[in-house]
Amino acid sequence: MHAAVRHYAIVTAAYWGFTLTDGALRMLVLLHFYRLGYSPFTLAFLFLLYEAAGVLANLVGGWLATRYGITRMLMVGLGTQIFGFLLLSALNPEWAVALSVAWVVLAQGVCGVAKDLTKTASKSAIKVTSAQAMQGGGSNSQLFKWVAWFTGSKNAMKGLGFFLGGLLLQTLGFRLSLWLMAAGLALILAGVIASLPRLMGRSKASSSARELFAKNPGINILAMSRVALFGARDVWFVVGVPVFLYSQGWTFTMVGGFLAAWTIAYGAVQALAPQIVRRSADGLSREVPAARTWSALLALVPTALVAAVVAEVPHLQWVVVGGLALFGFAFAVNSSVHSYLVLAYAGSEKAAEDVGFYYAANALGRFFGTLMSGLLYQWGGLAWTLGGSALMLLICWLVTLRLPTTLAPSTPPSAQAQGYGTR
DSSP states (O other): OOHHHHHHHHHHHHHHHHHHHHHHHHHHHHHHHHHTTOOHHHHHHHHHHHHHHHHHHHHHHHHHHHHHOHHHHHHHHHHHHHHHHHHHHTOOTTSOHHHHHHHHHHHHHHHHHHHHHHHHHHHHHHHHHHHHHHHTTOOTTHHHHHHHHHHHHHHHHHHHHHHHHHHHHHHTOHHHHHHHHHHHHHHHHHHHHHHSOTTTTOOOOOSSHHHHHOOOHHHHHHHHHHHHHHHHHHHHHTTHHHHHHHHTTOOHHHHHHHHHHHHHHHHHHHHHHHHHSOOOTTSSTTHHHHHHHHHHHHHHHHHHHHHHHHHTOTTHHHHHHHHHHHHHHHHHHHHHHHHHHHHHHSOSTTHHHHHHHHHHHHHHHHHHHHHHHHHHHHHHHHHHHHHHHHHHHHHHHHHHTTOOSSOOTTSOGGGGOOBOOOO
């Protein structure tokens, strides 16, 4: 097996394991504390540091991966997640509510750092290994194939993680579930240490903050649109819809199952996105208009759902479920095209920094969406969360109108490889 293919397979498998436990963690925290009677805003607050930590973790992680190697950052991410699980498992049920919330927020912040360090390292590794495969005789579509598979399979694992979290909470309880997941990640970490070269992806890192933030216009504009895109998803996904469905008589298992099915189907569509969006020879002339079109189409879905909620249509819960299925399809294609574009715009020498900068914007969008999910649902119920989603998607579409359709002259030719991916 070619070394690049083996390294790609190892990174993908490691990220699968990480994503499985990360999805389970979200359900463990959400369901456990909702069962204890926490309000929608408090539930959202539990995830705020998790999302906020990702902004800095992506920026610093991309720089560190460039300076010290992708493998080392992958190891740090896995190790940090293990520490976060153990920290969260130390929560004492006898503590006062304020202390418990502070402890969970802190532990979630640690896990947020871990997630984005691991994600930045893993996705940067795809850029590096695909370039190595091309040098070894691979085709120019290697990045396309690898990112599509990585993306779809990763989100399927995240969906399974949602189901796993509910199952573990029901069978083992909160603390034992965290210990079991920490042990599994320790085995994955040992495999990474034994299998990957330490200096993979190492290059000369940016020497100043100005250089780190001054990306090419394509990446800067794409990052702005990414903030709005993922804010538009999480504003209903984190608190609004799960709490709404539970209020309609759904059990925790049913709510977790719906989120799992939604995420798995979303991952499947991501893997198929390259068949849905026609590719161009230059990698941008068709892909950029596709990003604009799918942003506009996506904005129509929550707008229609707001009208349905306000009109109190019959069988509202099933109308919402069906509408969110359409949302998931359009969102998967949209986010897949976005994440392809960041790799197309990025230079290969500092790919980790470019990816880290882009996913810092991703984390900022998730942070804003998480905050507004709790606030809007508490203020105005489901209609307000869906209305917030529609507004963010309108902003996303307006920003994508400024995306360049040609690569900057300084962008290396290898960046024009074809491929799609996502969060």
